[in-house]
Structure formats: structure tokens, C-alpha cells
Amino acid sequence: MANKRASLESIxxxxxxxxxxxxxxxxxxKGYHVTVFDKRPDLRKTGEVGGRSINLALSxxxxxxxxxxxxAGEVQKLMLPMKGRMMHDEKGNLTHQPYGKEGQxxxxxSRGRLNDLLVTEAEKLGxxxxxxxxxxxxxxxxxxxxxxxxxxxxxSKVTSDIVIGTDGAFSALRNVxxxxxxxxxxxxxxxxxxxxxxxxxxASGDFAMDHQSLHIWPRGKFMLIALPNLDxxxxxxxxxxxxxxxxxESLHNEKELVAFFQSTFPDILAYMPDLAGxxxxxxxxxxxxxxxxxxxxxxxxxILGDASHAIVPFYGxxxxxxxxxxxxxxxxxxxQDGDWPAIFEAFQKQRKPDADAIATLAFQNxxxxxxxxxxxxxxxxKKIEARLHQLFSTRWIxxxxxxxxxxxxYAEALAIGQQQSAIMERVMKTPNIEVTWEQLDFxxxxxxxxxxxxxxxxx
Amino acid sequence: MANKRASLESIxxxxxxxxxxxxxxxxxxKGYHVTVFDKRPDLRKTGEVGGRSINLALSxxxxxxxxxxxxAGEVQKLMLPMKGRMMHDEKGNLTHQPYGKEGQxxxxxSRGRLNDLLVTEAEKLGxxxxxxxxxxxxxxxxxxxxxxxxxxxxxSKVTSDIVIGTDGAFSALRNVxxxxxxxxxxxxxxxxxxxxxxxxxxASGDFAMDHQSLHIWPRGKFMLIALPNLDxxxxxxxxxxxxxxxxxESLHNEKELVAFFQSTFPDILAYMPDLAGxxxxxxxxxxxxxxxxxxxxxxxxxILGDASHAIVPFYGxxxxxxxxxxxxxxxxxxxQDGDWPAIFEAFQKQRKPDADAIATLAFQNxxxxxxxxxxxxxxxxKKIEARLHQLFSTRWIxxxxxxxxxxxxYAEALAIGQQQSAIMERVMKTPNIEVTWEQLDFxxxxxxxxxxxxxxxxx
Numbered sequence: 001m002a003n004k005r006a007s008l009e010s011i012x013x014x015x016x017x018x019x020x021x022x023x024x025x026x027x028x029x030k031g032y033h034v035t036v037f038d039k040r041p042d043l044r045k046t047g048e049v050g051g052r053s054i055n056l057a058l059s060x061x062x063x064x065x066x067x068x069x070x071x072a073g074e075v076q077k078l079m080l081p082m083k084g085r086m087m088h089d090e091k092g093n094l095t096h097q098p099y100g101k102e103g104q105x106x107x108x109x110s111r112g113r114l115n116d117l118l119v120t121e122a123e124k125l126g127x128x129x130x131x132x133x134x135x136x137x138x139x140x141x142x143x144x145x146x147x148x149x150x151x152x153x154x155x156s157k158v159t160s161d162i163v164i165g166t167d168g169a170f171s172a173l174r175n176v177x178x179x180x181x182x183x184x185x186x187x188x189x190x191x192x193x194x195x196x197x198x199x200x201x202x203a204s205g206d207f208a209m210d211h212q213s214l215h216i217w218p219r220g221k222f223m224l225i226a227l228p229n230l231d232x233x234x235x236x237x238x239x240x241x242x243x244x245x246x247x248x249e250s251l252h253n254e255k256e257l258v259a260f261f262q263s264t265f266p267d268i269l270a271y272m273p274d275l276a277g278x279x280x281x282x283x284x285x286x287x288x289x290x291x292x293x294x295x296x297x298x299x300x301x302x303i304l305g306d307a308s309h310a311i312v313p314f315y316g317x318x319x320x321x322x323x324x325x326x327x328x329x330x331x332x333x334x335x336q337d338g339d340w341p342a343i344f345e346a347f348q349k350q351r352k353p354d355a356d357a358i359a360t361l362a363f364q365n366x367x368x369x370x371x372x373x374x375x376x377x378x379x380x381x382k383k384i385e386a387r388l389h390q391l392f393s394t395r396w397i398x399x400x401x402x403x404x405x406x407x408x409x410y411a412e413a414l415a416i417g418q419q420q421s422a423i424m425e426r427v428m429k430t431p432n433i434e435v436t437w438e439q440l441d442f443x444x445x446x447x448x449x450x451x452x453x454x455x456x457x458x459x
Numbered sequence: 460m461a462n463k464r465a466s467l468e469s470i471x472x473x474x475x476x477x478x479x480x481x482x483x484x485x486x487x488x489k490g491y492h493v494t495v496f497d498k499r500p501d502l503r504k505t506g507e508v509g510g511r512s513i514n515l516a517l518s519x520x521x522x523x524x525x526x527x528x529x530x531a532g533e534v535q536k537l538m539l540p541m542k543g544r545m546m547h548d549e550k551g552n553l554t555h556q557p558y559g560k561e562g563q564x565x566x567x568x569s570r571g572r573l574n575d576l577l578v579t580e581a582e583k584l585g586x587x588x589x590x591x592x593x594x595x596x597x598x599x600x601x602x603x604x605x606x607x608x609x610x611x612x613x614x615s616k617v618t619s620d621i622v623i624g625t626d627g628a629f630s631a632l633r634n635v636x637x638x639x640x641x642x643x644x645x646x647x648x649x650x651x652x653x654x655x656x657x658x659x660x661x662a663s664g665d666f667a668m669d670h671q672s673l674h675i676w677p678r679g680k681f682m683l684i685a686l687p688n689l690d691x692x693x694x695x696x697x698x699x700x701x702x703x704x705x706x707x708e709s710l711h712n713e714k715e716l717v718a719f720f721q722s723t724f725p726d727i728l729a730y731m732p733d734l735a736g737x738x739x740x741x742x743x744x745x746x747x748x749x750x751x752x753x754x755x756x757x758x759x760x761x762i763l764g765d766a767s768h769a770i771v772p773f774y775g776x777x778x779x780x781x782x783x784x785x786x787x788x789x790x791x792x793x794x795q796d797g798d799w800p801a802i803f804e805a806f807q808k809q810r811k812p813d814a815d816a817i818a819t820l821a822f823q824n825x826x827x828x829x830x831x832x833x834x835x836x837x838x839x840x841k842k843i844e845a846r847l848h849q850l851f852s853t854r855w856i857x858x859x860x861x862x863x864x865x866x867x868x869y870a871e872a873l874a875i876g877q878q879q880s881a882i883m884e885r886v887m888k889t890p891n892i893e894v895t896w897e898q899l900d901f902x903x904x905x906x907x908x909x910x911x912x913x914x915x916x917x918x
Contacts, residue, residue: 170638178646179629182701182745186645187637242641286641 006031006338010160012145013037014135014173018111019305019322020166021118021129025069026330028125035160036127037147039134039167044116054196054235055227056114057082057214057316058107059404060457065323068330074117079107080228086213087373092267096213097373097382100398101389104405104456106214106316108227135172138163140180143300162340163301166322169290171307177297190287190312190366192222193248194239197278199271201232208234208271216369217265222246223370224265236268239287239370248284287312289359295348299341302348304329309355314366315403321358321410325351357410361403361417376434381424384437392446396420397454405456416452423448465490465797469619471604472496473594473632477570478764478781479625480577480588484528485789487584494619495586496606498593498626503575513655513694514686515573516541516673516775517566518863519916524782527789533576538566539687545672546832551726555672556832556841559857560848563864563915565673565775567686594631597622599639602759621799622760625781628749630766636756649746649771649825651681652707653698656737658730660691667693667730675828676724681705682829683724695727698746698829707743746771748818754807758800761807763788768814773825774862780817780869784810816869820862820876835893840883843896851905855879856913864915875911882907 009032013020016038028034058066058079066075083105084098099106123129136155137146144159165173178185199208207228209215215226215234222241226234241247246264251257254276261269269275290310296302305322329347336342372378388396399417402408408416427445430436468491472479475497487493517525517538525534542564543557558565582588595614596605603618624632637644658667666687668674674685674693681700685693700706705723710716713735720728728734749769755761764781788806795801831837847855858876861867867875886904889895 182648184647186647188643188645189641 009033009162009338010035011162011164012143012158012160014145014163014165014171015167015307016040016115016119016122016129016131017166017168017305018115018118018319019326021115021122022065022069022323023164023166023304023326023329024122024127024129025071025118025125026326028122028127029069030330030333033160034122034127035158036122036129037133037135037145037158038129038131039150040131041150042119042129042131043112044119054111055108055229056111056319057227058109058114059316059320060406061317061327062320062323063107064407064457065327068327069121071117071121074121075109075114078109078113078117078230080109080230081105081107081212082214082227083212084214085373086210086215088215088217088265088267089374090219090264090266095379097379098386100401100405100456104401105212106404108214108229110229113230135167138173138176138301140176140297140301161300165301165303165307166305167307169288169306169310171303173301174292174303174307177301177303178292180297183292183294185290185292187288187290190289191241191243192239192366193242193284193286194237195248195279195282195284197236197238197272197275197282199226199234199236199268200273205232207232216373217268218370218372218374219264220371220374224268225369226268234271236272239366242284242286251279254280289363291356291359293348293352295352296344299344302329302344309359311359311362312366313362314369315358315362317358317362317403317410321355324407354410357414358403361399361410361414377428380434380437381428384427384440385420385424387438388442388446391442393456394454395451396446396449397456401456402454406454407457408454412452416449419449468492468621468797469494470621470623471602471617471619473604473622473624473630474626474766475499475574475578475581475588475590476625476627476764477574477577477778478785480574480581481524481528481782482623482625482763482785482788483581483586483588484530484577484584485785487581487586488528489789489792493581493586494617495581495588496592496594496604496617497588497590498609499590500609501578501588501590502571503578513570514567514688515570515778516686517568517573518775518779519865520776520786521779521782522566523866523916524786527786528580530576530580533580534568534573537568537572537576537689539568539689540564540566540671541673541686542671543673544832545669545674547674547676547724547726548833549678549723549725554838556838559860559864559915563860564671565863567673567688569688572689594626597632597635597760599635599756599760620759624760624762624766625764626766628747628765628769630762632760633751633762633766636751636760636762639756642751642753644749644751646747646749649748650700650702651698651825652701652743652745653696654707654738654741654743656695656697656731656734656741658685658693658695658727659732664691666691675832676727677829677831677833678723679830679833683727684828685727693730695731698825701743701745710738713739748822750815750818752807752811754811755803758803761788761803768818770818770821771825772821773828774817774821776817776821776862776869780814783866813869816873817862820858820869820873836887839893839896840887843886843899844879844883846897847901847905850901852915853913854910855905855908856915860915861913865913866916867913871911875908878908 011027011032011034013024013036016036024034024036084096087095132150133147135145136148143163144157145163146157148155165171177183202208211228217224222239224236224238226236228234243249251260257276257279288310289312295308304325311318332343332347336346385398389398399413402413470486470491470493472483472495475495483493483495543555546554591609592606594604595607602622603616604622605616607614624630636642661667670687676683681698683695683697685695687693702708710719716735716738747769748771754767763784770777791802791806795805844857858872861872
């Protein structure tokens with residue numbers, strides 16, 4: 001619903017990435033005058049994705065926002081559903097673990113193609129997107145942005161009613177906010193980095209592995225994962241320590257690299273025709289968690305998405321959280337009837353605990369994916385949880401499902417999950433649990449949990 | 460001892476505050492070619508202290524460094540020894556709690572006069588200090604600093620072998636480092652701010668209160684403190700929430716202010732002739748804790764003091780920690796024989812846990828000062844600890860004494876203190892402890908503590 005005051009108000013967005021272009025669509029549909037500036041060139045022309053990961057996992061929260069702005073049909077064409085995790089052990093043996101029940105999937109999607117779709121849709125609605133315009137300063141009180149054109153070097157100033165920074169983990173707007181008194185901020189890097197390596201289609205033009213799974217090679221302190229692409233290739237990502245043994249630092253040449261893959265990921269080597277070429281050419285990227293508060297300043301500026309809460313990628317929720325930000329901001333604009341200082345205050349107060357929660361969940365999932373998914377006790381506890389969910393479908397919902405297949409606030413998903421973990425820890429101490437688990441008193445287990453009914457969605 | 464290579468090497472220091480000017484002295488004495496740039500004007504000419512607190516508590520760690528560079532005699536002339544805390548309750552009743560044993564004192568010292576002394580000494584040794592030169596950028600790999608002259612606006616570049624940032628909590632050098640990959644960083648503000656109010660000498664020209672104490676008005680969620688000055692005035696600092704009831708936000712005018720002081724700090728009101736004038740004129744400053752790592756970059760730059768570890772002021776250790784940084788860096792330069800990349804690596808590795816520990820201790824002392832010092836149980840436990848220390852002077856040393864009167868690394872003081880707290884918590888559960896405490900088995904209590912002998916110093 002368009003707001004009465006909207007047509008009078010101008011909004012400048014910094015960043016035409018996934019979150020920025022979706023937010024532009026939301027705001028334009030509400031009637032605001034929206035202009036976007038992005039420091040990068042138009043990615044539809046260059047075909048680059050700016051050094052970011054190639055594919056992402058789209059799940060319920062992100063999909064819901066895309067659906068709200070009428071893009072469900074278009075987006076579905078880009079999605080490759082993944083029904084579960086396929087674990088590869090050191091001998092090449094496979095174990096499949098479904099993500100949820102029938103129909104509950106996460107979707108591999110190309111960052112570049114989704115971004116293209118959103119940028120094109122925003123422009124179709126009348127949003128003006130200016131590429132190659134780098135934000136070099138912001139006057140927070142005046143909502144005035146200073147921009148530098150990357151081609152000409154020309155500097156210009158743009159003043160609007162509102163400035164929103166959707167300019168990612170290294171947000172220029174947030175850098176300015178950081179110098180404001182009483183702005184809390186942290187950036188923490190993992191000891192691990194990541195590197196992408198591709199698996200092309202087979203000679204016969206097919207996927208090299210099951211394309212309805214997210215593949216994981218969990219190896220304790222590190223892991224490899226692979227997501228399918230529409231062109232029947234996979235993109236693998238090696239999450240690996242920067243230093244130590246083994247690490248990015250410890251593999252010096254093709255011989256060492258191949259020997260390491262041969263002993264550690266034996267079943268994948270044959271599918272990587274250019275392993276060494278890509279490994280030594282592709283960048284090693286770092287993984288950062290960024291937290292800050294407040295997200296708004298002087299009632300005129302706001303940061304959103306990675307700009308206000310960058311997380312590690314292990315829950316596949318970075319984009320989904322950013323898209324959910326857009327949906328919730330849109331709701332809050334309605335609730336507060338277009339009063340921006342009130343909108344910003346209400347939005348950040350509501351959303352900050354959820355942003356903190358998904359940061360925690362994302363980090364925990366790293367430990368789970370690289371380490372625990374190979375542990376028989378962990379797999380048994382997941383089996384018991386699946387049974388609990390089967391018997392009490394609205395009363396015991398695994399944390400993964402709440403996060404991935406529902407709209408429950410992340411902070412609630414985290415809190416309920418912590419309760420479930422404590423309960424499951426006690427359950428797993430039952431003598432001979434490996435053989436007796438089907439005789440557990442499942443009702444008593446569910447009754448130990450504080451009750452809240454949650455509805456799961458397939459998309 | 461001057462290093463052989465020292466005379467060949469040039470060091471640029473950013474910031475001629477307390478830590479910068481002391482470090483300049485240390486490095487010049489070693490034979491390095493030292494140049495300092497400070498964005499502020501020469502404070503010996505302006506008499507200002509740049510909006511920072513007026514007086515500080517100098518204790519063992521800071522004094523040791525000053526003594527090492529031969530300034531003990533000069534510094535002593537500026538020191539006002541404080542033997543303990545003087546607590547003022549809501550009725551104006553006083554309770555005195557000594558900081559340590561006879562001769563163990565902390566010293567109130569004027570920030571401005573100590574800074575003048577250090578800057579003058581550095582210049583005397585041949586250090587060139589350039590005032591009014593603001594660092595606007597640093598090339599970390601080239602050790603090249605870009606400066607802007609505040610009078611002329613002229614921009615100049617200075618390249619040296621090494622750049623060290625002693626430019627405080629809002630360090631320009633650290634701001635550049637923050638943009639480097641894998642630089643961990645956090646800035647967290649307290650919900651409390653502070654405001655200074657002065658107590659002039661009495662009509663007869665004397666101190667208005669006991670000048671050998673640090674005065675505290677502990678009031679639970681907030682507090683007032685006062686430190687004596689050489690001119691027989693006191694400087695009071697109100698540590699108070701920014702918002703809520705009561706807070707800086709809740710006192711709107713002279714009437715409300717005076718009524719609040721009348722009911723909350725009744726015994727001090729008469730000594731503050733210009734309470735409202737100062738309260739409504741003086742700034743309300745915020746309190747930040749800053750942590751980061753690494754402290755060095757490319758083997759050419761280092762940050763030190765508040766620039767790498769700004770803490771809240773409640774343990775009186777900010778300056779002491781910064782001076783101890785200088786002493787330890789000086790030692791590490793010797794140990795590593797002037798090899799700068801090795802010096803920086805060894806220094807930051809050794810010192811980071813101590814910087815984190817004093818940040819924790821400083822925050823804990825805020826809770827202790829504003830809240831616990833008025834609690835009878837707390838006072839009893841301190842009395843028992845004092846007895847333990849009296850009986851076993853090298854085996855049970857209160858945490859405050861380790862931090863304030865010894866050179867034990869802060870991280871050790873924190874760890875031993877945590878053990879002591881756990882032991883004391885059990886001791887305090889003894890039935891009727893208030894009346895039976897003298898019958899405790901003190902030897903058994905001390906034996907429960909992991910043993911490490913620590914020597915305390917009077918200065």
C-alpha cells in the first residue's frame with residue numbers, strides 16, 4: 001500500500017547488491033522516490049559478481065520477500081532445490097541427511113543472476129540506479145551523500161530525505177556512523193578463509209554428482225562443500241585455516257595440493273580437471289562477523305543487511321536475513337505510517353536481537369558442518385529429533401527447520417534450539433541409546449520443552 | 460643501551476600525549492631518530508588538556524617506567540599520594556578503606572602537568588615534536604604518513620622506517636589498520652557517561668576534604684568520585700547513566716540538579732559553589748572500551764596505549780597500562796636486537812592478553828566502586844583478605860594490590876583474582892561469618908590458592 005507522504009519523499013540507497021535492489025523494489029512500490037548508487041559497474045554488462053561467492057542458498061525467509069514483491073515465478077526459474085546434505089567421508093562413502101520433511105528444500109541460486117533480476121525489476125518500476133558511483137562521505141544530519149564517479153573522478157553531492165546503506169559488510173555509510181559518539185561496533189574474523197573451485201559438467205553434459213543435495217566433506221577442523229549450478233556444474237568451496245597444518249599456508253604447490261586432496265577428498269579429485277590452476281589462481285577470502293548498534297542515525301540514515309550485520313555463511317542465511325530485513329522494514333513503515341525516526345527506532349529495536357541470533361547460529365553451524373555431521377552420536381540425535389518432529393509436528397521443530405523453513409524470529413529459533421539441545425543432551429545419556437532409542441518416551445521429551453506452535457512452510 | 464642499528468633508523472610517532480611523549484623518550488634514549496606529530500596545539504602554550512580528564516591516578520606500573528627514564532624525582536613533585544578510598548554515604552558518614560599496606564599509595568597527578576614534563580624532556584633529548592599536524596592517512600606498507608597542518612591546511616608526507624601510533628582511543632593509524640583484511644576490532648560504549656565538577660580550596664586556602672584519599676560516593680547504579688589537585692582543589696567526576704531515572708537526561712535545570720545533589724550527595728553540595736554553572740556548561744563525555752588485533756601491520760607500523768586498548772577509567776590503570784607498554788616494548792627491542800618485524804610480533808603476542816585483562820578488571824572495578832563498596836558483606840570480605848595478606852604477605856595478595864602495586868602481568872592478576880573470588884565466595888558462606896571470621900583457618904584458605912610468589916612495591 002502506497003503511503004500518502006511517500007511521493008513527497010526521496011530515498012537514496014547506497015549499494016545495488018541483492019539487498020539494495022530488493023529494498024529499492026519494496027520502496028518504489030510504496031511510492032517513494034528511490035535513487036540507488038553503487039560503486040561497482042553494472043554487473044549485467046560485466047558479468048562479474050564482485051569477488052563474492054558464486055551461488056547462495058535461498059530459503060523460506062528470502063523467498064517470502066521475493067514473493068511479496070511479485071517475483072516468485074521469475075525466481076523459481078533460477079532455483080535448484082537441494083533436499084538435504086550429502087556427506088562424503090574419507091573413503092568416498094556417502095550419507096544423506098534430509099533438511100526437513102518432503103518438500104522442504106533449500107535452493108541453490110546464482111548470486112549474479114538473482115542480482116540481475118532484481119536490478120532489472122527495480123529499473124522497470126522506475127528506480128534510477130547509478131553504477132560506478134562510489135560513496136566517499138555522508139553528512140548524517142543532512143542526509144547528504146558525497147559520490148565519486150569511478151570513470152571521470154567527478155565528485156557530486158546528493159541530498160535526499162533519507163539515506164539507507166545497503167552497501168555490504170564494508171559499508172561506507174557505517175564507516176561514517178562508526179565515528180559518531182556511542183556507536184557500538186565489532187568486526188571479528190575467523191581463523192578460516194575460503195576458496196572456490198569448480199566442478200564442470202561431465203563429458204556427457206550431466207551433473208557430476210547428485211544435484212539435489214548440498215555436498216559436504218566434513219573433516220573436523222575444515223571442510224569442503226559443493227552447490228549445484230543451473231549449467232550442471234558445481235561450485236565447491238574449501239573452508240580452511242589460513243595457517244597451521246594443514247592450511248592455505250601449508251600447501252605450496254600442485255604436488256602437495258593433489259596429494260592433500262587425494263588423501264582428504266579422494267572421491268572429488270577426478271571431477272576437478274583444473275584443481276591446481278584454480279586453487280593457485282582464485283583468491284583466498286576471509287570470513288567476518290560484523291555487529292553494530294544503533295543502525296540508524298539522526299532519524300535520517302539507516303544501515304541494513306550485511307552493512308549492519310554481516311555473518312559467516314555456514315547457515316546459508318546471509319541473503320535470507322537481508323531480504324527479511326527488507327520485508328520487516330516494509331511492515332514497520334506501514335505500522336509507523338511513514339514517520340522515519342519512529343520507523344528506524346522500531347525497526348532496529350525489533351531486528352537487532354534477531355541479527356545477533358543469526359550470527360550465533362551461523363557460527364554454530366560451522367562447527368556442526370565441519371565436525372559434528374560426521375559424528376554417529378550427532379547423527380543419532382538428529383534421527384531422534386526427526387522422530388520427535390514427525391510425532392509432534394508443531395511442538396518439536398528442529399532448530400534448522402525453524403531457521404530455514406519458518407518465519408519465526410531468529411532470536412526465538414536460537415532460544416528454542418538451546419532448550420532442545422539441553423534436553424537432547426540428557427536424552428543422549430540414556431544407556432544403550434543407540435539400540436533403545438525407539439523406546440524413548442517421546443511425549444515426555446516434548447513436554448520438557450516450553451511450548452510455542454510454529455508453522456513450517458515448504459517455500 | 461643504544462642499539463647499533465638505532466642511529467640508522469627513523470621512527471615517526473603519532474600523538475604527543477602521555478604515552479607518545481614517554482615512548483619518544485625511551486626510543487630517543489636508545490639512539491633512534493624520533494619525530495613526533497600531534498594534531499593538537501602545544502598544550503604548554505594553550506594550557507588545555509584536550510577535553511580529557513584533568514587528573515589521573517599514577518601507580519606502580521606507570522611510576523616504574525617514569526623511573527626507568529630518569530624522571531622519578533620530577534614526577535614526585537607532581538604527585539599527591541592517596542592512601543585509600545574514603546566512602547561517603549547518603550547521610551554524609553565516612554568509611555575509610557586503605558588501598559594496601561603502609562606506604563602503598565596511588566597518586567593523583569595532573570594530566571596536563573605530567574604531559575608538559577614528558578614533552579619537555581623529550582625535546583631536551585633532541586626529539587622533534589611537531590604540533591598542529593593531523594594525520595589524515597597512512598600507507599602501512601611504506602610507513603608513510605600524510606599530515607595536514609591545522610593552521611595552514613598544508614598537506615605533507617613523511618616516510619620513515621617505522622610508524623608508531625600513540626594517538627589515543629580514536630587513533631588515526633588504527634582507523635587505517637581497520638580496513639586491512641583480518642583486523643579484529645571492537646568499540647563498546649558504557650550506558651554511563653561522565654562529567655567533571657570542581658571543588659575549590661576552602662576560604663582559608665585548604666583542601667575541603669581529606670586530601671590523602673580518593674573520595675567515592677557509591678550509589679548503586681552511579682557514583683561520584685573526587686581526586687585532590689596540587690592547588691588544593693578537588694576534581695569530582697560524576698559517572699551517571701545517559702538516560703533513565705536518574706540520569707544526565709533526567710536533570711533539566713538548576714532546581715532539579717540541586718535537589719538531586721541535596722538528597723544524593725548531601726555532604727558535598729556546600730563545597731561546590733558553581734555546581735549548576737559547571738554541570739550545565741561542562742561536556743558529558745562517553746566511556747569506551749576498544750579492543751583490536753593485530754596491533755602491528757607489515758612489520759612497519761604499531762599501535763600502542765589507548766590506540767590499541769582503550770579502557771574505562773575505573774581501575775585508574777589506563778595511563779599506567781600505556782606506560783607499561785612503553786617499558787615492555789623497550790625490553791622487547793633489546794631482546795629482539797632491533798629487528799622490528801620480530802619486535803612487533805613478540806610485543807603484541809606478549810601484551811595482548813594483559814590488555815584484555817585490564818579491560819575486564821577496569822569494568823569490574825566500576826561495579827565494585829559504584830555498588831559493592833557500600834555493601835557490608837563486601838567490606839567484610841575485604842577485611843578477611845587484608846588479614847590473609849597480613850599473615851601470608853607473598854602468598855595471598857589482593858587483586859587490587861597485584862594490579863596497582865606490582866608488575867605481575869595483568870592477565871595473571873586477573874586469573875589469580877578470579878581464583879581468590881571463588882575461594883572467598885565459599886568462605887563468606889561460613890555461618891555467622893560476621894562475628895566468627897577471626898576464627899577462620901586462614902592457612903587452609905591460602906592453601907586453596909595455586910601458589911605464585913609476588914613481590915609488592917611501594918612505588
